[in-house]
Amino acid sequence: MSYTAKDYTKLLGMEGFSETLLRNHFTLYQGYVTNTNKLIESLHQMV
Numbered sequence: 001m002s003y004t005a006k007d008y009t010k011l012l013g014m015e016g017f018s019e020t021l022l023r024n025h026f027t028l029y030q031g032y033v034t035n036t037n038k039l040i041e042s043l044h045q046m047v
Contacts, residue, residue: 002037002041003033004033005029005033008022008029
């Protein structure tokens, strides 16, 4: 089982949040999803 990051670019331009802030968040989110998938794969290999 692996996770796929969702596309939240539709939130760009939302009032109250800068584009830079949102893009940074999207990048971090993508990294979290990638690292979660790596962790799950590592755990499966241990079993």
